[in-house]
Amino acid sequence: MPTDPQSPHPSGDERFGLLDGTLRRARHEQDQLIEILHAAQEIFGYLSDDVLLYVARALRLPRARVYGVATFYHLFSREPLGEHSCSVCTGTACFVKGADAIVEALQREYGILAGQTTEDGRFTLSTARCLGSCGLAPVGVIDGEVRGHLDVEEARQLVAAALEHDDVPAEVS
Amino acid sequence: MASAIDLDDVAHTEREARARYVRRALVCTSTACLAAGAAVVRERLTAVIGEHDEVGIVPTGCPGLCSRGPLVQVEARGEEPTVYTHVDEAGATAIGRDHLGDGTPASDVATVPADLPFFSRQQRVVLATAGRIDPDRLEDYVAEGGYAALATALTTMTPAEVVDAITRSGLRGRGGAGYPAGRKWGMLAEATGDTKYVVANGDEGDPGAYMDRTIMDSDPHRVIEGLTIAAYATGATKGYLYVRAEYPLAIERLERAIRAAKRARLLGRSVLDSGVSFDLEVRVGAGAFVCGEETALMASIEGRRGLPTLRPPYPTERGLWGQPTMIHNVETLANVPAIIARGPEWFAGLGTETSHGTKVFALAGSLNDTGLIEVPMGITLREIVFDMAGGIPEGRRFKAAQTGGPSGGCIPARFLDTPVDYEHLQDLGSMMGSGGLVVMDDTVSMPEVARFYVAFCRDESCGKCAPCRVGTEKMHAFLDRICEGVGRPRDLAHLESLCRTVRATSLCGLGQSAPNPVFSTLEHFRDEYLDLLVEEDVEPTREEVPGEPA
Numbered sequence: 001m002p003t004d005p006q007s008p009h010p011s012g013d014e015r016f017g018l019l020d021g022t023l024r025r026a027r028h029e030q031d032q033l034i035e036i037l038h039a040a041q042e043i044f045g046y047l048s049d050d051v052l053l054y055v056a057r058a059l060r061l062p063r064a065r066v067y068g069v070a071t072f073y074h075l076f077s078r079e080p081l082g083e084h085s086c087s088v089c090t091g092t093a094c095f096v097k098g099a100d101a102i103v104e105a106l107q108r109e110y111g112i113l114a115g116q117t118t119e120d121g122r123f124t125l126s127t128a129r130c131l132g133s134c135g136l137a138p139v140g141v142i143d144g145e146v147r148g149h150l151d152v153e154e155a156r157q158l159v160a161a162a163l164e165h166d167d168v169p170a171e172v173s
Numbered sequence: 174m175a176s177a178i179d180l181d182d183v184a185h186t187e188r189e190a191r192a193r194y195v196r197r198a199l200v201c202t203s204t205a206c207l208a209a210g211a212a213v214v215r216e217r218l219t220a221v222i223g224e225h226d227e228v229g230i231v232p233t234g235c236p237g238l239c240s241r242g243p244l245v246q247v248e249a250r251g252e253e254p255t256v257y258t259h260v261d262e263a264g265a266t267a268i269g270r271d272h273l274g275d276g277t278p279a280s281d282v283a284t285v286p287a288d289l290p291f292f293s294r295q296q297r298v299v300l301a302t303a304g305r306i307d308p309d310r311l312e313d314y315v316a317e318g319g320y321a322a323l324a325t326a327l328t329t330m331t332p333a334e335v336v337d338a339i340t341r342s343g344l345r346g347r348g349g350a351g352y353p354a355g356r357k358w359g360m361l362a363e364a365t366g367d368t369k370y371v372v373a374n375g376d377e378g379d380p381g382a383y384m385d386r387t388i389m390d391s392d393p394h395r396v397i398e399g400l401t402i403a404a405y406a407t408g409a410t411k412g413y414l415y416v417r418a419e420y421p422l423a424i425e426r427l428e429r430a431i432r433a434a435k436r437a438r439l440l441g442r443s444v445l446d447s448g449v450s451f452d453l454e455v456r457v458g459a460g461a462f463v464c465g466e467e468t469a470l471m472a473s474i475e476g477r478r479g480l481p482t483l484r485p486p487y488p489t490e491r492g493l494w495g496q497p498t499m500i501h502n503v504e505t506l507a508n509v510p511a512i513i514a515r516g517p518e519w520f521a522g523l524g525t526e527t528s529h530g531t532k533v534f535a536l537a538g539s540l541n542d543t544g545l546i547e548v549p550m551g552i553t554l555r556e557i558v559f560d561m562a563g564g565i566p567e568g569r570r571f572k573a574a575q576t577g578g579p580s581g582g583c584i585p586a587r588f589l590d591t592p593v594d595y596e597h598l599q600d601l602g603s604m605m606g607s608g609g610l611v612v613m614d615d616t617v618s619m620p621e622v623a624r625f626y627v628a629f630c631r632d633e634s635c636g637k638c639a640p641c642r643v644g645t646e647k648m649h650a651f652l653d654r655i656c657e658g659v660g661r662p663r664d665l666a667h668l669e670s671l672c673r674t675v676r677a678t679s680l681c682g683l684g685q686s687a688p689n690p691v692f693s694t695l696e697h698f699r700d701e702y703l704d705l706l707v708e709e710d711v712e713p714t715r716e717e718v719p720g721e722p723a
Binding site for chain 1 (some may be wrong): 204205207208209239240244281377378379380381382383387418419420456457458459460461462473474475476477478479535536537538539543544575578609611613617623626629633634635
């Protein structure tokens with residue numbers, strides 16, 4: 001295991017160096033697996049097989065256990081996400097206020113189902129189960145920004161604007 | 174080791190500092206107001222005021238009226254506080270210049286009347302300081318009497334006396350079933366183990382509920398204080414705050430609050446020099462509704478898949494890592510400091526005969542005003558919906574109020590005068606649940622509502638037991654047929670029989686209560702189901718199961 005945080009990571013991928021830092025801060029405790037996977041997803045964007053194997057070895061956990069946790073929880077993604085994202089809340093209050101029409105319109109417009117990413121990797125559409133901002137229903141999160149009182153037209157425009165926003169390719173985070 | 178905080182001293186200094194301000198603007202920076210633009214409002218106010226000795230700008234938690242955010246409350250010496258609503262950049266400039274600057278109310282910004290029932294009918298115990306203090310400052314909470322209850326418990330009461338006080342207060346769990354808190358505390362106090370644990374359940378997954386989120390992001394120290402008192406009373410030395418990942422602001426503020434409390438020696442080794450130690454840590458979920466169930470929650474804290482296990486053994490016997498563990502909902506714990514500070518008799522005097530205290534409700538759906546309220550138990554639904562939330566918008570008619578989320582049920586208009594407490598809601602086939610209250614008007618189809626909740630439970634079923642994993646899938650298929658207008662009477666009969674099986678045979682609360690929305694909508698709105706059915710001998714227009722991808 002690498003010990004010197006200054007030396008380049010043996011894999012040649014510095015992101016694993018960041019992950020090592022997280023593992024050290026968690027004292028390699030097995031019960032911190034979920035926290036560590038959160039951090040790994042933050043660093044890599046998603047949880048690839050390689051990342052899961054790496055975490056399993058570092059925590060001395062069976063690979064099946066790490067895979068099981070990564071696939072059980074909704075917020076962990078096993079696939080790369082699009083450069084831009086829109087997550088439409090489909091909690092009760094948003095449902096009552098017509099969130100499904102927004103989801104349908106965006107599905108139609110981009111030719112994907114909720115939970116999918118467009119083929120060019122530009123846009124991911126997803127749904128969320130209540131963001132706890134029901135006073136603003138219906139609510140969507142577009143590129144990390146919470147937008148309330150949405151209607152179909154506004155949601156379409158906001159997503160289109162987000163996609164148009166960067167002529168510069170988005171940096172890989 | 175740093176010395177412990179002198180609570181009286183800090184409270185005194187803080188109050189003196191506040192008294193120097195002639196005017197203060199309290200800017201809500203909770204989740205909903207931030208989404209509505211509160212950050213810009215705060216920046217603007219700060220820019221207009223600049224460095225000013227007599228005017229303070231305080232970022233606060235949630236005052237509750239989320240539908241009219243961003244909210245700015247202005248308090249001035251010798252004046253009733255003014256609540257400005259829908260404040261935008263121009264509004265913030267006007268408030269800063271006029272009201273904060275020279276004391277004349279900003280005329281062009283909307284305000285609420287001083288006696289608005291949304292506020293005046295509330296009785297705030299859990300939310301006493303939410304929306305009034307900066308959640309990121311320990312001193313603010315201490316100035317409002319925070320941590321005094323912990324000090325009282327540690328210095329003047331034995332652990333057994335604290336348990337007794339909670340028992341006598343009649344506090345019941347706010348997360349769902351309403352189990353008496355004192356009994357749970359007593360069980361953990363008597364249990365023996367190497368390490369005992371106390372856990373705050375902040376995995377508020379019910380769609381339409383955001384009470385716990387608000388308590389955590391608006392007054393994090395109150396939860397920490399409640400949990401620490403629980404630890405002292407029961408002999409627990411380690412605690413966890415389990416929060417769903419969908420609440421990033423709550424997580425951030427709780428973590429900051431824990432660090433501040435540790436520095437002040439309100440947590441950690443020898444809390445307030447009492448010799449009692451309590452260590453507390455936040456654990457973040459990763460998107461699984463089932464983790465609100467206590468055995469699944471414990472599995473998740475241990476870093477495993479959130480699969481529930483059979484009870485008994487109950488967590489107080491065998492919990493985290495096999496040790497005695499007590500799990501309480503966030504709101505339940507937030508009641509504890511007030512009970513210790515003001516006495517169990519005071520608390521028992523609030524609410525009804527069997528449901529003591531207050532309840533926080535998250536109002537959502539077809540209402541003129543939505544947001545968070547805290548009311549005494551026993552208030553009627555009519556008072557909440559029509560007096561406090563201003564009724565139904567756009568001239569629509571009240572059809573039903575859904576309480577308790579996917580485990581709860583719908584209450585129709587004819588029961589609007591029912592008192593809201595544990596027993597009455599249960600009699601109506603609903604439940605207190607955690608306190609989400611979603612109002613539906615006459616445009617909403619009730620079979621659709623049932624289908625919505627069953628889809629939720631189907632997606633969130635952990636898959637461990639067949640009745641829930643397969644049952645919710647099949648329930649959804651029947652509801653799909655009915656809602657799409659191709660269901661036949663036998664589909665409805667099958668649905669009802671299946672619901673009874675799922676309720677009786679599922680392993681945990683998620684499956685056992687998944688049929689509740691179907692039962693309750695059938696009981697009160699059966700006609701709507703019957704209207705959608707086609708006769709047995711009529712050939713349906715579509716044979717395939719609707720909703721499945723072609």
